[in-house]
Amino acid sequence: MDIRSIKPVFFSPTETTAKIVIKIAQGINPDIITGINLTPPGARSQDFGQLNDELTIIGTPVYAGRVSPEAVRRLRRIKGNNTPAVVVVVYGNRDFEDALLELRDIATELGFRPIAGGAFIGEHSYSNETAQIAVGRPDDQDMEAAKRFGEAIKGKMSEVSTLDDIPALHVPGNFPYKKWVERDAMAPVTVESLCTLCAECVAACPTAAITVADSVATAENECIRCCGCIKKCPTGARKWENAWIDQVRKWLNENCRQRKEPQIYL
Ligand SMILES: Cc1cc2nc3c(=O)[nH]c(=O)nc-3n(C[C@H](O)[C@H](O)[C@H](O)COP(=O)(O)O)c2cc1C
The missing domain is CATH 3.30.70.20 (Alpha-Beta Plaits)
Known part of the structure; x- marks a missing residue:
């Protein structure tokens, strides 16, 4: 299968997920890359309909070992049409726990066919001068890994003639997923x-x-x-x-x- 058009779809408040997902798309090197940024407030009510591109790359940050709940709400406004999807989570160098499994399952539920998955590292949202966690990531090494991942996805797709030739995607994680604990309201x-x-x-x-x-x-x-x-x-x-x-x-x-x-x- 040749991939000519790719749609990166991402929720990325501090932009590390966006960087990784776009680099993976560039590694696949299609003719057309047109993304959906789910981060602005408008994405909460926008209707994105069904995606018919040849490949979708879905990226979200990890919050407390899960897919960010706000990202899930926005993703639910999108439908796949048996569209192959790469699922990507970006975490702050602690752990991604059940997030990649959860994202794979959400993508499947939305009508996508997950064909590859990745967990990448981004500067931790809470990182500051006194707690420097994964500062500057994704760095050049991470971006190179994202590009190589894209190349490997392209190679995998070129080896098959239909999606049915691709076995089900296995990623680490547990079900039931880690329990999400609501915190008291707070803000910077x-x-x-x-x-x-x-x-x-x-x-x-x-x-x-x-x-x-x-x-x-x-x-x-x-x-x-x-x-x-x-x-x-x-x-x-x-x-x-x-x-x-x-x-x-x-x-x-x-x-x-x-x-x-x-x-x-x-
Ligand atoms: C509420 C919250 C919870 C987080 N939980 C985790 C976590 O469980 N594990 C981890 O390694 N990083 C965690 N992080 C860090 C983010 O996953 C990480 O910084 C990611 O790169 C942010 O993505 P973005 O730049 O696309 O917003 C958390 C960040 C926030 C804001």
Whole structure:
């Protein structure tokens, strides 16, 4: 099977998933790459319909060992049409636990045919100067691995004449998936002395939780803790002031400093 058109579909508040998914698509090197970015607030209500491209690459971040629930809600607005799909999760150098299995199962439920899977590493959303977790990732080595994964997918597809020739995809993970624990509502704060009211945080927020007038206001109950606003703020004015986040950062710093490498399943 020749692949001429690819649709990367991704939810990526701090843009590491987007980078990986697009690099995998470039590794396959099709004639056409047209993506769907599920990150802006509008993607919550947009109807994407059925995807008839020759291959879809679905990428989401790992949140607490699962697919980000906000990504799941948005993915459910898309349907496959027996469309082959590559499922990709990006995690912050702790663990991806059941997320890749969950994403494979969601893709199947939506009408896709998962043919390959990958777990890649991105800078941890909670990483900061005192807890530097996977800083700068995906780096050149990760991007090369993503490109090679794309090349391998192309090779696998060229060896078969129909999708039925491809065996079911096996990826690690457990079912029932790890239990998702709802946390109390919380959101980053704005340091007013550093804030220029530029509204970059508003543009970065996938759930439209932030508004800017004379000052920045954040609706805690809308925040999904993705840290998009913190990473995008040009003056470093957005930050966490939360004991639970401090504790998570401390744990990550003590336990997740050793570099993990991408894993692929073909
Ligand atoms: C709420 C939340 C939960 C997270 N849980 C995990 C996790 O269980 N394991 C892990 O390694 N990284 C975890 N991360 C880190 C992200 O998976 C990682 O930073 C990823 O690269 C973010 O993707 P994005 O840049 O596309 O937004 C979590 C991040 C957030 C915001």
